[in-house]
Amino acid sequence: MKMNKKLAEELELTFKDIEVSTPEDTKIEIFAHKEQVLTILRFLKDKGYNHLALISCVDWIEKAEFELVYILTPYLQDYEAYKEIGDIHLKMRIPRENPEFETVIPIFANAEPYEREIHELFGIKFAGHPRLTHLLLERDYAIPPFRKDFDTREYVKDVFDSIPPIKGEKK
Amino acid sequence: MDREQVIKALKDSGKWGHKYSFWVVYFCTGCGIIEIPPVITSRWDAERFGVIPVATPRQANLFLITGYVSLKTLRAIIRTYEQMPEPKYTVGFGSCPINGGMYWDSYNTIKHLDKYIPIDGWIAGCMPRPEAIFIAVTHLWTMIDKGMADAYKKYREQYKYYRRNQEMVLGELEWPPLYPIDEDE
Numbered sequence: 310m311k312m313n314k315k316l317a318e319e320l321e322l323t324f325k326d327i328e329v330s331t332p333e334d335t336k337i338e339i340f341a342h343k344e345q346v347l348t349i350l351r352f353l354k355d356k357g358y359n360h361l362a363l364i365s366c367v368d369w370i371e372k373a374e375f376e377l378v379y380i381l382t383p384y385l386q387d388y389e390a391y392k393e394i395g396d397i398h399l400k401m402r403i404p405r406e407n408p409e410f411e412t413v414i415p416i417f418a419n420a421e422p423y424e425r426e427i428h429e430l431f432g433i434k435f436a437g438h439p440r441l442t443h444l445l446l447e448r449d450y451a452i453p454p455f456r457k458d459f460d461t462r463e464y465v466k467d468v469f470d471s472i473p474p475i476k477g478e479k480k
Numbered sequence: 481m482d483r484e485q486v487i488k489a490l491k492d493s494g495k496w497g498h499k500y501s502f503w504v505v506y507f508c509t510g511c512g513i514i515e516i517p518p519v520i521t522s523r524w525d526a527e528r529f530g531v532i533p534v535a536t537p538r539q540a541n542l543f544l545i546t547g548y549v550s551l552k553t554l555r556a557i558i559r560t561y562e563q564m565p566e567p568k569y570t571v572g573f574g575s576c577p578i579n580g581g582m583y584w585d586s587y588n589t590i591k592h593l594d595k596y597i598p599i600d601g602w603i604a605g606c607m608p609r610p611e612a613i614f615i616a617v618t619h620l621w622t623m624i625d626k627g628m629a630d631a632y633k634k635y636r637e638q639y640k641y642y643r644r645n646q647e648m649v650l651g652e653l654e655w656p657p658l659y660p661i662d663e664d665e
Contacts, residue, residue: 446551446588448551448651454587464587465587469649470591472592472648472649473645474594475598475642476641
């Protein structure tokens, strides 16, 4: 039996109501409910997945849901033991109306900039985050710019194209 | 130098001095800066044309804006440009400062750089070759000879409108106006 199948079975036995699949030999995908995410992350961290590589966000506008993807890798661990398992993608969905989720900083401290970035680009609030301020952008947007219903062309027309050119009149 | 040119150089020695000593400020705005290291080093050797990079805007008189300009960078560009001593020349490098380039519908890059600071010339392309920089430099020589490279004078004359545009896109600016603004008009 492949190593990643083994871990997938163990996950399914430990947690109820999660969907575990192994689309590739060196990848495990987990679909979990909102409430289970923190416990699964703690469980995986104890298993040796001690590095949160990325938090990503997907806007499913037709289903009115945001999907958060936590990508975990074993970092500085025994390579031979982990190379067959590979990365773990933990996915969960939250509703698009007033999106809010808990921060994972107590488990992975490096989640801080990722959550700030998702907060400013998608407008998801992370409860318990110490400073949810701007990371990259300077101005406030009515709709966060990475949402699917943000019309970039309309925005450019309103903001940048409305600035008049300098006339070259000499005094 | 030819004998004929000696008289010409002595007649307008200020222009002659400006022409052959361009000090480029080290300022990386975007991807275009990747063309600058080969230009200033042995492969193309920009010093043949009198172009030398310097570390601070106080010592520079040529400003190459290389690549797309985001709002945060625009703030830094304006501050750098205002610190450079006159006469100063600006060249937009690549298609992004001209009209946005491939970022024409981006939410965070400005599209027309000449609405915010004056530009003497443009180098089109994505990316322009290093040779294009030398064509621009020689073209700038001609413009200085004819007195056409006067964008910094335009900045002084039209400063009110430049400042207005800068405030429109950046909000409140945290530095005082470079030139006095009379509100009478």
